Amino acid sequence: MRFLQLSAIVLLVCGTVVLACFVGKATIDGYTIFSFNPTDYPTTGQFGDFVGGVVGTFFALSGTLLIYMNFKEQTRENKRSAFESSFFEMLKLYRENVSEFRYKKFMGGEYDMYENRQVARLIFEEFIECYREIRKYSNSKNELDYLHPVYAKKLRSIAVKQNPEIDIIEMASIDLAFLIVFFGLGEEGEAIIKANIINKFSKDYYYKLIYFIKLKPKRSNASRFESWERLNQLTYENFHKVIEDLYQARKQPSQPKSSFPLVQDFDMGKAYNKYYGGHQFRLGHYFRHLYQSYTYLNDHPDLSEKEKYSYGKLYRAQLSTYEQALLLVNSISSLGMKWEFQADASDLAGVSSNLITKYNLIKNLPGGHLSGIRYKTYYPDVSYENEF
Template sequence: MTKSISKLAWAFLILGIITLVFFLSKSSIDGFGVFTSNKTDYTTTGQFGDFVGGVIGTFFALAGTLLIYLSFKAQTKENKRNAFESSFFEMMRIYRENINELRYRKYKLDDYLVYENRQVIREIFNEFIECYREVRKFSNSTKTEDYLTPKYIEKLKKIKKDINPKINLIELARIDIAYSIVFYGIGVEGESIIRKNIQKKYNSVYYYKLLYWMKMKPKKSNTERYDNWKKARDLNLKDLHKLVDELYANRNHPEKIEQLSDLAKEFKMNLDYEKYYGGHQFRLGHFFRHLFQSYKYLNNHKDLTEKEKYAYGKMYRAQLSTYEQALLFINSISTIGMKWEFTPEKQSDPSIKTNLITTYNLIKNLPGEHLFGIRYKTYYKDVEYESLEQLK
């Protein structure tokens, strides 16, 4: 539109100049002059002025009007860009502040250590990997219906069809539950939220016992109980399920331990203890909400081209460390964060893209091809991964 108006303005200007040159040339050839007998012929000059002002001047006036309009439009666009950049860079600043404010005190290496800033994200991601491995070991069935309700299976199949037919629904379920445990924790409040969120999605027989197994894991500072938990973790799968079934059946009367096996008695489930997975909702909730709103603000901006949006998105992505991208990847394929791409918010404007992870290559810098067996390309096949570019 702007190019068309600019071309039209220049066309009027050139047409006016050509008309003026033609008129002057024709007048000279016809012997028609403005000045005669060393005196000004005001009749002639008046007619000449009327022609120039009425015809040629119109072309110049139209050209000037269009150029003024373009200048005003450019100024308006620049003002909007300045307003956008002011808000966008403020969002980036707040993101860095959110990272810098993170603190996490954790028992490790026989002492309490305090993690700060990006170290916290790394520790949370490592906890997810721990939890994922434990969930994967406990979840040994290869039948989808042993994990998911029929209604939720159909919903995930639609996502699978839209995203990638290679997605394994059992793997997706394990990731979702493991991340929910790390995110909310399995204290009284956290477990209540998890149960509410997954009771219509997952097979209750499966996830009730799984959550009970994960609750059995204490903080490492509780050395005796943690040693017992490691013994249970190292059991073969059949004996592990037998132990969990035994303790789960006795959960309403944990003080009655006479009929329990020796290992089950050692857990002393009637005593209070701090759970290993205490939850990180108060850390990650605000962190991911702000990051999502930042990209949503960028993506929905109508005065930027797709190329400009990507340039700003790339600038923001540069603020994300490898662990931040890894945790974003896990968050986005869990039910907590599927609005990033799998189940996006509806847009009133169909031209606005809704696949934020892919559009802005937000996990571009993840190393290798997978995270402990979870392949990025299975879930985001169109992301231009840096690791794959290096192989070309």
């Protein structure tokens, strides 16, 4: 567009210069264009032919370019209007998604109803609980004690690309914790999780780990929850012995054999509600819509990069700190790696969009880490608010 504008100006200047030179030369030679003497009409006509044929061509070309530029600009504005209509509709749907969040949870001895952005805070707190429980269970520093060699290689390749300082055991723990919180440990959720990780983690590790996490009941089951807390207060060695005894007795839960009274206290033959019930019905649509909104913005052909960032910043301003924290752990997990760590399946070029970094989507996270998760390690190029 800049080239066309410059070309139109050059043609206009050239036409003006040619006209000025022609009129000046004619005046010097004694000819006059503005003559009412009939004998001068043939000469005047020749002047008109020259101006119309030569000078007029410059002006006509310049005018054509200006008209074309105006048409292009109008087309661009129409496309921008269409984009903004869709974009702000997406923003409206996002707000509706958040406004529909509801979560009834047992807290402080009674059930309380939480709504809207409060729900994002509670879900993230559950994630942190699960993450810490996984880290407590997983004490080895050898990645192959947990990960399938092929998957370990894939995570290392991501770390090399993103930041060599990334701890892939920590990354895998975040993945497991988010899967558990997202799908829950009901019969269906557990099956989905196992299908998702069967080729990624050591079977001996994840079967026992998931069994351990399943031991955690809802807080409303006071006696069993008290047993769960006592389990987590044991020394590391006894902690694993109790879990192993419970795991070995899973086929006969009412008759566990163990030297630890705590094993009997869990009373595994009795039904109970598991603590991690899952949030897929809350977060599934929420994250899909958020991702589609940003890919729609990022892939739009009629916006400059500066304009894209401006719209992305407007959208990001709607995200609470806990929503940004959930987006962080979602993007590290296998469910959300397409945000940054790997290309979306629909991207034939196989190139990641780097949406988190490009639009600074976790810009407002506080401090340097979240409950031990060093998020700056995963996204070193984000311009964090707390760095200013």
